[in-house]
Amino acid sequence: MENLAAAPEQPIETASIDDAVSFLKSNHPDAIKLDDRDGYEGVIVDPDQLLDVARVIRDELGFDYLSSATAVDYLGEGDHMEMVYHAYRTSGGGALVFKAQTDRENPTIPSLTGLWRGADFQEREAWDLYGIRFPGHPNLKRILMWEGFHGHPMRKDWREAYYEEELKPFDSRWPGGHVHRSEEKNVFGKNVSYPTDIDLNRLMDSSETAVYESLGLGVDVERIMDKDGFETNELVVNMGPHHPSTHGVFRMLLTVDGETVTSLEPVMGYLHRNHEKIGERNTYLHNIPFTDRLDYISSMGNNHGYVLAVEQLMSLGRKYNPPTYRCEALRVMMVELSRIVNHLWAIGFWLNDIGAFFTPVLYFIQERERILDFFEAVAGSRMMCNYMRFGGLFGDLPERIKSVANLTNDRVRDYNTMQFLTEMINERIPRTIDELELLLTQNEIVLERSVDVGVLSAEDAINYSAAGPLLRGSGVAYDIRRADPYSIYPELDFDVAVEEEGDMYARYRVRVTELRESVRILRQILPRLEATKDESIWADGKPGAYQPRVPHGEAYGRVENGKGELGYYLVSAGGRGGSSNPWRYHVRAPSFINLTPLGRMSQGYKVADIVGILGSIDIVLGETDR
Amino acid sequence: MYGTGLAKGLLLTLRHFVESYMDDLRYGFRKYHHSTDNFGIRQGTKTKGVITVQYPDEKVAVPERFRFVPFLIVEDEDHPTRAGKDWCTSCGICAKVCPPQCIWIVRGNDPVTGRPVPEPEAFFIDIDICMNCGYCAEYCPFDAIKMDHDYELASYDRTSHHIHDKERLSKPNSYWRSIAPTRAYDEMLVRGTWEHKDAAKEARRGASSARARSSQPAAQAPAATVTAAAPAAEATPESSAAAAPSSAAESPTPWSEDEAKREERRRKALERKARRAAKQG
Ligand code: SF4
Ligand code: SF4
Numbered sequence: 001m002e003n004l005a006a007a008p009e010q011p012i013e014t015a016s017i018d019d020a021v022s023f024l025k026s027n028h029p030d031a032i033k034l035d036d037r038d039g040y041e042g043v044i045v046d047p048d049q050l051l052d053v054a055r056v057i058r059d060e061l062g063f064d065y066l067s068s069a070t071a072v073d074y075l076g077e078g079d080h081m082e083m084v085y086h087a088y089r090t091s092g093g094g095a096l097v098f099k100a101q102t103d104r105e106n107p108t109i110p111s112l113t114g115l116w117r118g119a120d121f122q123e124r125e126a127w128d129l130y131g132i133r134f135p136g137h138p139n140l141k142r143i144l145m146w147e148g149f150h151g152h153p154m155r156k157d158w159r160e161a162y163y164e165e166e167l168k169p170f171d172s173r174w175p176g177g178h179v180h181r182s183e184e185k186n187v188f189g190k191n192v193s194y195p196t197d198i199d200l201n202r203l204m205d206s207s208e209t210a211v212y213e214s215l216g217l218g219v220d221v222e223r224i225m226d227k228d229g230f231e232t233n234e235l236v237v238n239m240g241p242h243h244p245s246t247h248g249v250f251r252m253l254l255t256v257d258g259e260t261v262t263s264l265e266p267v268m269g270y271l272h273r274n275h276e277k278i279g280e281r282n283t284y285l286h287n288i289p290f291t292d293r294l295d296y297i298s299s300m301g302n303n304h305g306y307v308l309a310v311e312q313l314m315s316l317g318r319k320y321n322p323p324t325y326r327c328e329a330l331r332v333m334m335v336e337l338s339r340i341v342n343h344l345w346a347i348g349f350w351l352n353d354i355g356a357f358f359t360p361v362l363y364f365i366q367e368r369e370r371i372l373d374f375f376e377a378v379a380g381s382r383m384m385c386n387y388m389r390f391g392g393l394f395g396d397l398p399e400r401i402k403s404v405a406n407l408t409n410d411r412v413r414d415y416n417t418m419q420f421l422t423e424m425i426n427e428r429i430p431r432t433i434d435e436l437e438l439l440l441t442q443n444e445i446v447l448e449r450s451v452d453v454g455v456l457s458a459e460d461a462i463n464y465s466a467a468g469p470l471l472r473g474s475g476v477a478y479d480i481r482r483a484d485p486y487s488i489y490p491e492l493d494f495d496v497a498v499e500e501e502g503d504m505y506a507r508y509r510v511r512v513t514e515l516r517e518s519v520r521i522l523r524q525i526l527p528r529l530e531a532t533k534d535e536s537i538w539a540d541g542k543p544g545a546y547q548p549r550v551p552h553g554e555a556y557g558r559v560e561n562g563k564g565e566l567g568y569y570l571v572s573a574g575g576r577g578g579s580s581n582p583w584r585y586h587v588r589a590p591s592f593i594n595l596t597p598l599g600r601m602s603q604g605y606k607v608a609d610i611v612g613i614l615g616s617i618d619i620v621l622g623e624t625d626r
Numbered sequence: 627m628y629g630t631g632l633a634k635g636l637l638l639t640l641r642h643f644v645e646s647y648m649d650d651l652r653y654g655f656r657k658y659h660h661s662t663d664n665f666g667i668r669q670g671t672k673t674k675g676v677i678t679v680q681y682p683d684e685k686v687a688v689p690e691r692f693r694f695v696p697f698l699i700v701e702d703e704d705h706p707t708r709a710g711k712d713w714c715t716s717c718g719i720c721a722k723v724c725p726p727q728c729i730w731i732v733r734g735n736d737p738v739t740g741r742p743v744p745e746p747e748a749f750f751i752d753i754d755i756c757m758n759c760g761y762c763a764e765y766c767p768f769d770a771i772k773m774d775h776d777y778e779l780a781s782y783d784r785t786s787h788h789i790h791d792k793e794r795l796s797k798p799n800s801y802w803r804s805i806a807p808t809r810a811y812d813e814m815l816v817r818g819t820w821e822h823k824d825a826a827k828e829a830r831r832g833a834s835s836a837r838a839r840s841s842q843p844a845a846q847a848p849a850a851t852v853t854a855a856a857p858a859a860e861a862t863p864e865s866s867a868a869a870a871p872s873s874a875a876e877s878p879t880p881w882s883e884d885e886a887k888r889e890e891r892r893r894k895a896l897e898r899k900a901r902r903a904a905k906q907g
Contacts, residue, residue: 181789376691378691380773394760403690440635
């Protein structure tokens with residue numbers, strides 16, 4: 001408070017995080033407690049006053065963007081449940097972290113959906129996976145699991161079907177090594193227990209009614225008069241889960257009046273594998289290849305966010321060397337190449353959705369193939385790159401991109417790596433982007449299908465926690481690479497793409513601009529790679545340990561991925577020496593949270609537009625369902 | 627004017643169409659013929675038009691770092707002392723770093739003393755579960771497990787064919803050198819020898835015990851093989867380095883082995899192993 005008194009011209013909505021925290025503390029002295037656990041940040045708020053405090057955080061302190069809301073189960077580490085919120089200012093800067101604690105027996109925390117609609121799906125997820133109730137939530141139902149599911153799987157005392165041990169590595173693998181197939185030990189159907197009040201034969205009925213009810217209607221159709229006095233019926237239409245336009249197993253439940261959509265409810269979870277539970281059994285290192293499988297279009301970006309979060313935690317420890325410059329440059333290069341892949345893919349498939357079937361996307365995919373060839377030669381795999389490590393990378397660039405002949409392959413390629421890269425970055429990719437623009441930007445059909453369709457206003461975009469091109473297409477210039485920079489982005493020269501209109505076309509334009517900006521970044525990376533030729537990719541000059549001990553604490557690492565803000569919330573518990581398995585591993589998935597405003601964006605448009613609107617959000621179900 | 631954007635786009639499509647034929651003329655349709663050069667044109671950075679690869683008639687060669695289900699390295703058959711011996715010492719690190727935990731290792735035990743020996747008795751990888759992450763190869767301290775390039779592993783029955791045992795996993799060192807020449811070379815530089823780390827140690831130990839035994843009158847140690855192995859094992863990195871490129875150039879023979887040959891190799895290796903075990907026992 002002294003600081004504020006000393007600098008009265010500094011308005012509180014732009015004050016530093018520390019000042020903001022002390023402002024909160026002076027406003028709500030009995031509701032706020034500083035989080036002084038080892039390696040933790042932010043404040044702990046009394047749940048009874050959470051709404052008040054959150055309102056101050058949003059309205060007075062200016063933290064208008066709720067990036068992530070997630071739960072942690074501290075069983076055996078204090079025996080409470082905790083909701084952790086990360087709020088940011090769309091003008092940039094770090095997070096104000098606030099938490100609310102509740103007991104494990106009957107966990108209840110007031111819902112923040114009234115303040116941030118973006119909390120909607122995330123609170124439903126916390127209810128689904130942790131069993132926390134949110135009074136005030138308009139539609140608190142399971143979201144990833146099915147409605148009849150027994151228990152809340154992310155709780156520490158919940159055990160999955162093929163449970164073997166609390167933590168990996170499992171003891172049975174070595175030196176005893178008695179090989180078995182899990183299915184033999186644990187026959188399907190015998191590994192689940194159903195709640196007694198569930199009628200297995202009528203499973204669909206009981207779990208589905210709630211979904212239909214959430215649309216404000218029972219399964220019965222309503223009678224509606226249209227403006228000319230004709231009697232029309234409001235109809236419920238299920239699009240998906242098996243529908244080519246939903247980009248995977250995803251379902252949209254629409255009510256339509258004629259061709260016009262009156263409400264829409266996304267239904268997801270068909271690809272749910274409890275990635276986070278797996279992640280908490282895994283060691284820190286084990287998780288890197290698992291992150292590849294989230295947004296499998298841009299696995300490099302997924303790796304990056306995760307290693308950043310773990311490096312944040314490791315930097316709390318005594319022995320920590322930040323990655324070398326070459327390592328950072330290589331990371332940025334890989335991530336920007338994946339952004340190009342992601343946007344080419346997103347634009348291409350969005351065109352499929354609005355009817356330009358496969359001609360454009362195939363042109364773009366040709367370019368994507370080169371980039372994947374490059375990933376394959378450097379990281380060993382085209383899509384599941386598994387390239388980044390804590391404090392380093394899997395390997396430096398090879399001298400040549402060269403294939404070897406052997407039994408199964410007889411077609412060989414051989415290029416100098418730097419030459420291949422230079423050619424790709426300076427010629428091929430720009431050429432493809434030019435073609436893309438020639439084909440689409442002024443194309444009348446594209447314009448008619450996309451201008452003024454699926455409009456999301458800037459206020460809504462922020463309030464719904466939209467991220468990435470969806471947010472920037474609504475006129476909010478929020479790009480984490482600039483707003484809360486990481487890696488070597490501060491020294492790179494590029495602009496944040498932003499368009500004001502908030503419709504599908506604006507999102508397309510944002511993606512095109514980002515493609516060009518990525519090329520601009522890549523052009524700056526090339527000389528940096530040349531200059532650091534002799535530098536090691538490892539801070540210590542040698543690869544990191546296979547079971548690093550990560551110090552006690554929490555970290556939220558976030559990156560601007562192709563689809564939006566990808567965040568990893570990690571908690572490392574365990575003794576003073578740290579631990580080798582994360583206590584909490586949470587993924588703030590942009591594809592998941594960007595679906596929150598889908599219903600809002602779709603209202604009033606035609607059924608055929610819905611497909612395009614979903615395509616313009618650009619989701620990938622590996623990440624949505626986790 | 628309304629429609630110009632559309633027309634421009636259609637012209638672009640037309641250009642792609644025409645260009646693919648121009649390209650064909652430029653290379654005289656050569657790019658469709660099977661040969662490394664022609665394939666290089668088609669998949670090169672300058673090509674326009676068709677770049678499709680007609681799998682399975684044609685296959686894109688994979689780069690060295692390409693990773694698919696791992697295999698275990700055993701010493702080459704023509705190695706004087708260690709032919710067919712596993713490089714793996716059953717240290718268990720790969721089983722620990724494996725994210726989905728699909729490696730099972732039974733550590734070998736000396737039948738007489740009961741003490742662990744540096745050789746796995748059994749080694750299984752469930753390839754259904756393996757996520758091809760490459761960690762096992764990356765963290766193995768003995769270069770004993772490597773990622774394979776053979777990605778055609780389809781079979782008719784997943785319940786019986788997809789747990790690979792040691793027999794199925796083992797491939798000779800020369801195979802690794804043929805699919806990943808530069809990586810094998812780099813690893814050799816670090817190790818200091820083309821052979822397993824232990825080969826040099828063993829050779830030294832063998833030599834000293836041979837000396838000890840030859841001081842006794844009734845020495846019947848196979849000293850000849852030991853002395854033959856010693857120079858090879860103790861070759862300096864420089865000399866092996868000098869030899870490496872030439873040997874690679876001389877034998878660029880792609881790895882090819884039919885099932886019968888493979889069986890034969892397996893059988894021989896097993897026999898040798900049995901003989902060795904008998905000798906030791
Ligand atoms: S890490 Fe290498 S030496 Fe150790 S058990 Fe695995 S394959 Fe064998
Ligand atoms: S490649 Fe990865 S998943 Fe497969 S066996 Fe090796 S460590 Fe395990």
